[in-house]
Amino acid sequence: MAIETKLPFDQQYVRTFSEGRGEPSWLLDLRLQALAKAEELSLPKPDKTKIDKWNFTEITQHFVQSAPFASLEELPESVKTLVDAGEEAKNLYIQRDQTPAYVSLSDDLKKQGVIFTDIFTAVREHGELVKKYFMQDGVKIDEHRLTALHAALLNGGVFVYVPKNVEINTPLQAVYIHETQDAALFNHVIVVAEANSKLAYVENYVSIHENANAVVNIVAEVFAHENAQVIFAAVDHLAKGTTTYVNRRGIAGRHGRIEWALGLMNDGNTVSENITRLIGDGSYGDTKTVVVGRGEQTQNFTTSVVHYGKNTEGRILKHGVMKDSATSIFNGIGKIEHGASKSNAEQESRVLMLSDKARGDANPILLIDEDDVIAGHAASVGRVDPIQLYYLMSRGVPKVEAERLIIHGFLAPVVKEIPLENVKKQLIEIIERKVK
Amino acid sequence: MAVLTIKDLHVSVEGKEILKGVNLEVKGGEIHAIMGPNGTGKSTLSSAIMGHPKYEVTKGSITLDGQDVLEMEVDERARAGLFLAMQYPSEISGVTNADFLRSAINARLGEGNEISLMKFIRKLDEKMEFLEMNSDMAHRYLNEGFSGGEKKRNEILQLMMLEPKIAILDEIDSGLDIDALKIVSKGVNEMRSSDFGCLIITHYQRLLNYITPDYVHVMMQGRIVKSGGPELAQRLEAEGYDWIKKELGIEDEMIEQEA
Numbered sequence: 238m239a240i241e242t243k244l245p246f247d248q249q250y251v252r253t254f255s256e257g258r259g260e261p262s263w264l265l266d267l268r269l270q271a272l273a274k275a276e277e278l279s280l281p282k283p284d285k286t287k288i289d290k291w292n293f294t295e296i297t298q299h300f301v302q303s304a305p306f307a308s309l310e311e312l313p314e315s316v317k318t319l320v321d322a323g324e325e326a327k328n329l330y331i332q333r334d335q336t337p338a339y340v341s342l343s344d345d346l347k348k349q350g351v352i353f354t355d356i357f358t359a360v361r362e363h364g365e366l367v368k369k370y371f372m373q374d375g376v377k378i379d380e381h382r383l384t385a386l387h388a389a390l391l392n393g394g395v396f397v398y399v400p401k402n403v404e405i406n407t408p409l410q411a412v413y414i415h416e417t418q419d420a421a422l423f424n425h426v427i428v429v430a431e432a433n434s435k436l437a438y439v440e441n442y443v444s445i446h447e448n449a450n451a452v453v454n455i456v457a458e459v460f461a462h463e464n465a466q467v468i469f470a471a472v473d474h475l476a477k478g479t480t481t482y483v484n485r486r487g488i489a490g491r492h493g494r495i496e497w498a499l500g501l502m503n504d505g506n507t508v509s510e511n512i513t514r515l516i517g518d519g520s521y522g523d524t525k526t527v528v529v530g531r532g533e534q535t536q537n538f539t540t541s542v543v544h545y546g547k548n549t550e551g552r553i554l555k556h557g558v559m560k561d562s563a564t565s566i567f568n569g570i571g572k573i574e575h576g577a578s579k580s581n582a583e584q585e586s587r588v589l590m591l592s593d594k595a596r597g598d599a600n601p602i603l604l605i606d607e608d609d610v611i612a613g614h615a616a617s618v619g620r621v622d623p624i625q626l627y628y629l630m631s632r633g634v635p636k637v638e639a640e641r642l643i644i645h646g647f648l649a650p651v652v653k654e655i656p657l658e659n660v661k662k663q664l665i666e667i668i669e670r671k672v673k
Numbered sequence: 674m675a676v677l678t679i680k681d682l683h684v685s686v687e688g689k690e691i692l693k694g695v696n697l698e699v700k701g702g703e704i705h706a707i708m709g710p711n712g713t714g715k716s717t718l719s720s721a722i723m724g725h726p727k728y729e730v731t732k733g734s735i736t737l738d739g740q741d742v743l744e745m746e747v748d749e750r751a752r753a754g755l756f757l758a759m760q761y762p763s764e765i766s767g768v769t770n771a772d773f774l775r776s777a778i779n780a781r782l783g784e785g786n787e788i789s790l791m792k793f794i795r796k797l798d799e800k801m802e803f804l805e806m807n808s809d810m811a812h813r814y815l816n817e818g819f820s821g822g823e824k825k826r827n828e829i830l831q832l833m834m835l836e837p838k839i840a841i842l843d844e845i846d847s848g849l850d851i852d853a854l855k856i857v858s859k860g861v862n863e864m865r866s867s868d869f870g871c872l873i874i875t876h877y878q879r880l881l882n883y884i885t886p887d888y889v890h891v892m893m894q895g896r897i898v899k900s901g902g903p904e905l906a907q908r909l910e911a912e913g914y915d916w917i918k919k920e921l922g923i924e925d926e927m928i929e930q931e932a
Contacts, residue, residue, distance in 0.1 A: 630751065
């Protein structure tokens with residue numbers, strides 16, 4: 238298939254960019270291979286959403302030099318509220334467009350061998366580790382044009398590594414600030430939890446401006462090794478005019494657990510893919526997503542849990558609220574591979590429509606290649622239940638407030654899972670503003 | 674003193690007339706019981722008073738202290754002082770009992786007069802203890818996963834928290850064991866005062882052993898066909914409804930075609 242797309246960046250650009258950051262040759266080689274692939278591969282084909290006219294490649298600014306924040310006092314107001322400055326802001330990473338602007342990790346965690354740093358520092362200081370995980374077993378470079386482009390143009394992100402038997406009790410927090418309206422972000426997050434370790438990672442994508450004209454391409458790869466537990470919470474809130482591709486993928490080893498809590502609140506067109514692969518026997522994947530669509534935006538959310546190991550359990554919950562002329566497709570896929578006996582795949586997708594012009598589609602899919610399993614799904618698309626409204630109003634609550642309660646309740650499954658109070662509050666406020 | 678006045682009320686559901694001219698007056702300080710076999714229109718009356726979207730008033734009037742209730746939205750009726758303890762309360766996921774109750778109380782008090790959190794918690798704790806409810810019920814989602822008995826108790830909790838002028842209890846006794854029935858009755862009796870009027874809808878006399886009504890009405894064929902004092906309920910318990918049917922020449926007490 239011939240694709241008539243000229244990528245805005247050539248080999249020379251990628252080489253100069255990579256060398257400018259002192260990257261090892263393996264990464265430069267990988268970028269160059271990826272760039273070549275980006276030219277031949279086609280875009281992904283999210284089910285039921287046509288994205289061939291979307292702007293994933295018109296990048297005006299691939300790199301913006303920003304100043305680091307000398308202290309948290311310098312943070313923009315909208316970011317300040319996310320960060321608990323009173324706590325001396327330990328275990329916090331803030332990125333300003335592509336520049337690591339604030340990094341802090343407690344001495345205690347450092348001593349235990351925990352790594353929490355920007356991806357480029359990680360490449361320099363922990364090259365072998367990054368190389369082992371970067372787009373190898375999680376997301377592959379050649380899945381489609383956007384994964385290839387991601388590797389070629391990688392310009393931000395973090396690397397999180399928790400050694401064997403280390404349990405982190407306070408969440409690690411990362412805030413990615415989109416500050417320059419046309420800055421492109423190719424952000425890569427790697428979270429590695431070695432055997433018997435435990436952590437929670439919370440990330441925020443925040444736009445400073447209400448409008449932008451940007452391309453954002455995010456890949457997150459999460460590895461929960463044997464008996465490890467990872468909680469991955471995210472609130473994406475990128476501005477109108479931002480075209481986002483976000484791919485979050487998890488791989489769980491024997492008795493590994495990955496729990497996702499994703500508040501996908503972007504105001505621009507978005508393709509979100511979240512796949513959890515339960516490789517090890519007894520592994521567990523729970524993925525909760527809430528979405529509010531408004532304005533004219535079109536979004537596609539694919540959530541999948543794939544069972545390979547025996548006795549694995551996968552849960553998918555997706556709740557979306559659609560208003561104005563927003564369109565969203567929710568694809569939920571529970572897949573049980575042959576041999577994954579005694580596994581359990583459950584999913585629930587619900588869409589609440591707040592306007593006549595909004596469109597929402599919930600597609601629950603179960604693909605099962607094994608007999609001895611349990612699986613179930615529930616899906617619905619509808620309006621606010623008039624009987625629920627009647628009940629709340631019969632206690633004196635005005636209609637608008639009753640609707641507000643029902644909508645917040647509908648989106649609560651993710652809100653209550655966010656392990657940082659400030660971020661939880663922010664998500665509630667975003668929901669409040671978006672559904673108004 | 675509050676007065677709920679219902680005059681010649683006709684109500685239809687999906688084009689079918691269920692109530693065919695109900696007259697009733699409930700004043701503060703009074704407890705009325707409406708009894709009658711299933712399918713005679715008792716629950717329709719309670720839903721029509723509260724303003725359930727499915728019920729259409731085709732004729733007659735409902736007023737509360739002279740104000741036209743039928744002109745009010747459901748929430749306005751509640752804020753005017755009406756309360757309906759429902760037979761099948763909705764489950765609302767993600768909204769905690771406590772948050773909901775606070776919203777409801779504040780909606781009554783109006784902006785600027787909101788109840789303080791401390792005062793709210795004190796009142797909630799006190800009422801829940803009175804109703805022998807587990808304190809974790811406050812933080813559970815509204816009616817979600819509640820047993821039948823828990824739901825009914827939660828309706829009475831709302832009644833006690835919101836302190837309406839006139840409450841309607843729609844089959845609050847159905848599905849309750851004797852202990853739960855006693856607790857629910859205790860809650861209603863606690864509310865008894867000259868400022869509180871109550872309309873109890875039931876088809877069992879046993880609830881009235883715990884809440885003594887001032888007036889008892891019998892409903893058949895979408896009308897109140899007989900009224901009396903507490904002794905009427907006792908006679909119904911002892912003899913059933915047949916004597917009334919005979920007295921009034923009613924062959925089938927149900928509304929036409931309704932099962």
